[in-house]
Amino acid sequence: MLDADVEVDRRDFTVHVAVSVAPGERLALFGPSGAGKTTLLEAIAGLVPLRHGQIILNGRVLTSTAPPVRAVPAWQRRVGLLRQDPGLFPHLSVRGNLGYAPTAVPGGSELTELADMLEIGGLLSAMPARLSGGQAHRVALGRLLLADCDALLLDEPYSGLDAALRRTLTDLVGRLVQDRRVPTIMVAHELPDAQAFADRLAVLDSGGLLQIGTPHDVVLRPASRRVAELVGYLGFVQVRSTRSGGKAGAAGAGPGHTVAGVHPDRVITGAHPERGVVLAGTVTACLPAGAGWEVGLRVGQAVVICRLPERPVAEGGQLVVTALAPPCFGPDGAELPVAAGDQSQAWPEQVSA
Amino acid sequence: MIWIALLGPVIALLMHLSRGAIVSSLTAPGALDPLLVSIESGAVTLGVLVLLGTPLAWMLARGRLPFPRVWEAGVLCSLLLPPLVIGLLLVFMVGPYTPIGQLLNDVHQSATNTFLALVIAEVYESAPYYVLGAQSAFGSVDPRLEQQAGLLGDRPRRVFRRVTLPLAAPGLAMSLAVAWARAMGAFGAVIIIAYHPFGIPLQIYTTLQETGLASALPFALVLLVVALPLPLAAYTWSARAGRRRRG
Numbered sequence: 001m002l003d004a005d006v007e008v009d010r011r012d013f014t015v016h017v018a019v020s021v022a023p024g025e026r027l028a029l030f031g032p033s034g035a036g037k038t039t040l041l042e043a044i045a046g047l048v049p050l051r052h053g054q055i056i057l058n059g060r061v062l063t064s065t066a067p068p069v070r071a072v073p074a075w076q077r078r079v080g081l082l083r084q085d086p087g088l089f090p091h092l093s094v095r096g097n098l099g100y101a102p103t104a105v106p107g108g109s110e111l112t113e114l115a116d117m118l119e120i121g122g123l124l125s126a127m128p129a130r131l132s133g134g135q136a137h138r139v140a141l142g143r144l145l146l147a148d149c150d151a152l153l154l155d156e157p158y159s160g161l162d163a164a165l166r167r168t169l170t171d172l173v174g175r176l177v178q179d180r181r182v183p184t185i186m187v188a189h190e191l192p193d194a195q196a197f198a199d200r201l202a203v204l205d206s207g208g209l210l211q212i213g214t215p216h217d218v219v220l221r222p223a224s225r226r227v228a229e230l231v232g233y234l235g236f237v238q239v240r241s242t243r244s245g246g247k248a249g250a251a252g253a254g255p256g257h258t259v260a261g262v263h264p265d266r267v268i269t270g271a272h273p274e275r276g277v278v279l280a281g282t283v284t285a286c287l288p289a290g291a292g293w294e295v296g297l298r299v300g301q302a303v304v305i306c307r308l309p310e311r312p313v314a315e316g317g318q319l320v321v322t323a324l325a326p327p328c329f330g331p332d333g334a335e336l337p338v339a340a341g342d343q344s345q346a347w348p349e350q351v352s353a
Numbered sequence: 354m355i356w357i358a359l360l361g362p363v364i365a366l367l368m369h370l371s372r373g374a375i376v377s378s379l380t381a382p383g384a385l386d387p388l389l390v391s392i393e394s395g396a397v398t399l400g401v402l403v404l405l406g407t408p409l410a411w412m413l414a415r416g417r418l419p420f421p422r423v424w425e426a427g428v429l430c431s432l433l434l435p436p437l438v439i440g441l442l443l444v445f446m447v448g449p450y451t452p453i454g455q456l457l458n459d460v461h462q463s464a465t466n467t468f469l470a471l472v473i474a475e476v477y478e479s480a481p482y483y484v485l486g487a488q489s490a491f492g493s494v495d496p497r498l499e500q501q502a503g504l505l506g507d508r509p510r511r512v513f514r515r516v517t518l519p520l521a522a523p524g525l526a527m528s529l530a531v532a533w534a535r536a537m538g539a540f541g542a543v544i545i546i547a548y549h550p551f552g553i554p555l556q557i558y559t560t561l562q563e564t565g566l567a568s569a570l571p572f573a574l575v576l577l578v579v580a581l582p583l584p585l586a587a588y589t590w591s592a593r594a595g596r597r598r599r600g
Contacts, residue, residue: 075506075508075509077504085497087497103506
């Protein structure tokens with residue numbers, strides 16, 4: 001079990017985050033550049049000092065700023081860190097790299113078995129300079145696993161690789177850490193990578209933890225408008241709340257104050273008021289996107305982006321779409337929670353321009 | 354063109370040497386004693402540089418010293434000062450009438466006209482070449498690799514031995530080889546503070562003064578033969594290490 005409650009001073013703000021990761025659990029940190037994700041990992045690894053806080057790994061206090069003050073040096077923490085640059089030792093062969101950790105046995109069967117599992121068994125005598133990006137990352141991962149770490153920290157480890165290889169490696173890491181019951185935290189730059197990897201997703205911004213939960217919950221029920229923006233909601237339209245009895249009504253969110261977040265992937269054509277907020281507007285742009293179309297739709301003052309499977313009307317034409325079960329946010333940016341059973345009730349209506 | 358011009362002195366040396374002159378100069382009684390003195394003093398100088406210069410270079414490269422510019426200026430000082438001036442100043446620093454000189458005198462040692470004086474002069478003339486080269490070699494090692502080694506469970510000393518040193522080794526070898534060549538050829542400070550015992554450079558100088566250019570040339574060849582193999586070997590080794598890393 002990894003428990004980290006860290007407060008680290010950075011030049012422009014303070015990172016203050018508390019997370020707990022169970023054995024075998026995979027937590028993804030997601031947020032914009034400079035949110036403090038890497039700082040959190042470096043604090044856990046013992047590479048940056050804490051201003052306040054405590055880090056406990058499997059009952060071992062690694063850092064504590066409260067008496068008795070403790071700061072276990074990085075080399076005694078048994079915390080593995082894998083960055084975007086795999087950091088292979090260029091003067092050692094693949095075998096030398098894999099067997100580098102004092103706990104690893106360079107000629108042992110565990111090394112060769114793991115190398116085979118990682119599909120680098122035929123490269124053991126190769127030098128790192130000859131490896132492709134994917135192979136180098138596999139070697140770096142194998143090296144960490146042979147180091148017998150009690151926790152794994154992955155800092156955007158696959159950023160430079162293509163999507164298919166990223167997914168393969170993400171799946172591989174996921175399986176291995178689950179088998180070994182190692183708590184793992186991964187910083188992900190792409191939301192799909194985070195969703196594919198993690199049991200839980202933590203959204204960070206400006207050094208603070210905005211929301212933590214299952215990836216599905218965080219994406220579908222963002223706790224605030226800021227979280228929604230970060231997880232891909234590209235349009236916010238004013239709605240007239242029709243909810244009653246729930247907190248939405250209690251919050252007093254009236255017309256012009258409540259906005260619904262529209263995620264481009266959660267939009268269908270046509271009016272389906274029983275499934276979400278119906279939006280009618282003017283098409284401002286229509287571009288091919290993957291196997292479908294990305295459409296800019298002006299709805300009142302807002303422009304929302306929708307990804308539709310079929311090409312809609314031409315630019316300038318009128319289009320009606322439904323944003324499926326969109327999260328709604330009050331004037332303070334906080335989500336207006338849906339009361340139990342509220343999904344069956346009518347969704348708010350779009351405020352006319 | 355510049356390459357040929359730089360090699361010009363060596364070519365001239367080889368063109369003006371005759372087999373007879375080499376044999377007669379080098380077979381004279383005691384003719385090779387200065388060579389032994391130079392090799393011994395050079396070896397001790399390298400030992401001092403490795404022992405004291407390596408930690409300084411590492412600390413400079415890793416920013417472990419307060420006011421790093423001041424430390425670097427101190428190292429550069431002996432590079433920028435003319436060797437003759439260094440020799441003069443060394444007399445004022447370690448000469449027989451200075452506190453250091455008197456301390457040495459108490460243990461029956463002297464830092465003028467002795468083997469110790471020769472080593473001191475050679476250290477002053479060669480140290481900046483080694484320290485600045487080694488600083489650059491350590492600086493070229495990615496600190497993240499050292500950090501990674503630590504995270505894998507290596508204590509700092511082990512990281513230095515297993516990662517920092519092997520990665521900096523080609524640069525260190527080159528720096529050491531250059532320092533060796535400078536120590537072998539040290540003359541300016543040596544002639545002031547360590548006229549005796551004779552090393553090869555002083556042998557060349559005195560032979561030139563006493564018997565002329567032709568007699569001095571064979572000793573110049575000896576100096577080249579002694580001073581150059583180490584840099585050449587270091588160059589070859591570092592090139593091979595680079596090729597090995599590239600796979």
